[in-house]
Structures are given as C-alpha cells and as structure tokens.
Amino acid sequence: MPKEVNKLPANPTQTVLLKNLGWDNEKKVWRTSDKRRQWSTFNDDQLNNGGKFKIKDGLSVDINIVDVFDAEGGQEMQNITSKLLKRVESCDIEYLCLENQNITFDEYLKLTATKKIESLFMDMVDIRYADGTIVPFDRVLAEVPKLHKMVIQGDYTDESKFNSETAKKLSELPKFENLWVFELHDISEAFNVDDFCNFILKHKTQKVDYDLHLDDMIDEDYQTKFHAAMNKIIEEWNGEHEISIMVNGDEYPFEC
Numbered sequence: 001m002p003k004e005v006n007k008l009p010a011n012p013t014q015t016v017l018l019k020n021l022g023w024d025n026e027k028k029v030w031r032t033s034d035k036r037r038q039w040s041t042f043n044d045d046q047l048n049n050g051g052k053f054k055i056k057d058g059l060s061v062d063i064n065i066v067d068v069f070d071a072e073g074g075q076e077m078q079n080i081t082s083k084l085l086k087r088v089e090s091c092d093i094e095y096l097c098l099e100n101q102n103i104t105f106d107e108y109l110k111l112t113a114t115k116k117i118e119s120l121f122m123d124m125v126d127i128r129y130a131d132g133t134i135v136p137f138d139r140v141l142a143e144v145p146k147l148h149k150m151v152i153q154g155d156y157t158d159e160s161k162f163n164s165e166t167a168k169k170l171s172e173l174p175k176f177e178n179l180w181v182f183e184l185h186d187i188s189e190a191f192n193v194d195d196f197c198n199f200i201l202k203h204k205t206q207k208v209d210y211d212l213h214l215d216d217m218i219d220e221d222y223q224t225k226f227h228a229a230m231n232k233i234i235e236e237w238n239g240e241h242e243i244s245i246m247v248n249g250d251e252y253p254f255e256c
Contacts, residue, residue: 014052015052015053016051016052016054018030018088019032019033019056021055021058021059021060022058022059022061023060023061023062023080025062025063029043030042030047044080047087052089054089054092055091057092057093058096059081060096060098061098062097062099062100063077063078063099065100078102080101081101082103085110085111090110090113091113093116094119096111096119097121097122098121098122099121099125100123101124101125102128103126103127104127104128105129105135106130108135109143115146118148118178119147119149120149122151122152122154123151123153134160135161136165136166137152137166137184138165138167138169138170140152141173141176145173145174146178147176148178148181149179149180150181150184152183152185153183153185154186160186161186162190163190164190164192166190167192167194167195167196168195170196170199171195171199175203176203178206179203179208180207180209181208181209182208182209183211183212185213187213187214187218189222193225193229194229197229204237204238206240207240207241207242207243208244210245210246212245212248213247213249214248227256228256230245231253234252
C-alpha cells in the first residue's frame with residue numbers, strides 16, 4: 001500500500017507534476033502520486049499557492065450525483081475540473097475520466113493537447129463552446145486520435161451532443177487504429193445511421209465492441225431503421241474479426 005502524505009509540493013519557479021490526479025469525492029481532496037507511487041493529498045485551495053502545475057498520465061474526476069443536486073455546493077462540484085484547469089499550465093495524459101462535470105471546449109483542448117488519450121470516459125459531462133453552444137460528439141472524438149476505449153454516457157439537458165452532421169463528420173475522421181471499445185449512450189434521431197455505418201465499416205480490419213444505447217424518447221421509426229442497419233452490418237460483415245454490436249443491451253438480431 002503506497003504511503004499517503006497530506007501535502008502538496010510547490011515551488012513557484014518549478015513545474016509540479018500531478019501524476020494520476022484524481023478527486024476523492026468522499027474526502028473532498030485531490031490525490032496524486034510521485035515516481036515512487038507515494039500518494040499526496042491536498043485540498044482544492046492548496047492549488048492557489050503560486051506554483052506551476054502539469055497533469056501527467058491521467059485525470060479522474062468522479063462527482064457523486066448527490067453532490068450535484070446539493071443546493072449549496074452542487075454547482076461548485078460540477079465546475080471543479082474547470083476550476084482546476086485554470087491553475088494548470090498543461091496536460092500530458094493517456095486516461096481521462098469525468099463524471100457530472102461542466103467544462104469549456106478550450107479546457108477540453110487543454111486536456112487533450114498532446115493527443116495521447118487512450119481511454120476516455122464521460123458521464124453527464126457538458127462541454128460548450130465560448131458562445132454557449134454544445135460541442136458535438138464528432139468534435140470531441142476528433143481530439144483523441146489514439147483512442148483505445150471510449151465510454152460516453154448521459155446528457156444533462158435537452159441539448160444533444162448529436163446534430164444532423166455529427167455521424168457524417170465522425171465517419172470522415174481518420175481511422176482510430178487502436179479502437180476496441182466504443183460505448184455510446186443517448187443516441188438521438190439526429191445521428192444519421194447510414195453515416196454511422198460508414199464509421200463502423202472504416203474499422204472492419206480491427207475488432208471493436210460496439211455498445212450502443214438509443215435515447216429513451218427515441219422515435220419508433222428511427223429505432224426500427226437503426227435496428228435494421230445494425231442487422232445488415234452484422235449479416236453482411238466480412239471484416240477480419242467477428243463484429244460485436246449491442247443495442248440497448250440486446251444482441252443480434254434486433255427487432256425491426
């Protein structure tokens with residue numbers, strides 16, 4: 001068990017590496033480790049010590065939904081990643097996990113600047129441009145070309161991360177050569193299923209597990225079309241590996 005100490009090294013003239021940085025939601029402190037796997041914990045206010053910080057390897061901010069709906073501190077908890085990034089000079093991470101967070105697109109660009117992220121997990125994460133509009137799903141994925149595993153869940157509002165161009169632009173992105181897990185939730189009718197099939201076919205030389213979830217309020221006609229398209233993909237599949245597609249927890253064949 002790594003030793004844990006309650007301090008944060010800080011030197012205004014040197015950059016402090018925050019390796020494998022994570023938010024301990026129970027204790028309401030940040031935790032990071034050094035090269036010897038010795039853990040340091042510090043509270044949020046200790047980042048205001050004049051030091052320079054760089055996040056290395058990974059960042060995990062998992063805020064409990066109960067805290068989000070706390071009348072006193074809920075909004076502050078939703079913005080804790082944004083608050084953190086205002087004090088961080090740069091990020092060099094391969095793992096990003098955010099839950100119940102609001103960030104700007106510029107902040108997301110800071111997180112993904114080195115284009116090294118391999119594992120991306122987001123649940124109830126709101127990413128917006130400077131004008132307040134939602135960043136579409138394809139634009140989020142465009143910043144993580146080395147992606148291995150992706151899980152995108154939940155939307156806070158009725159403003160969807162999908163629009164009429166999302167699936168098309170997704171299919172036009174360079175192939176994700178190392179992708180093997182693609183889990184996507186709250187798929188809306190704006191997500192063009194034919195274009196999404198092109199994305200799947202682009203990755204036919206590798207084994208990818210697709211776990212797809214349609215929005216609860218999806219139109220029945222769209223659901224039928226989506227199911228039919230996934231059935232066709234599986235039935236006509238001639239990729240190098242067996243394809244795995246699940247829709248709303250169901251396996252092939254999907255009801256049309």
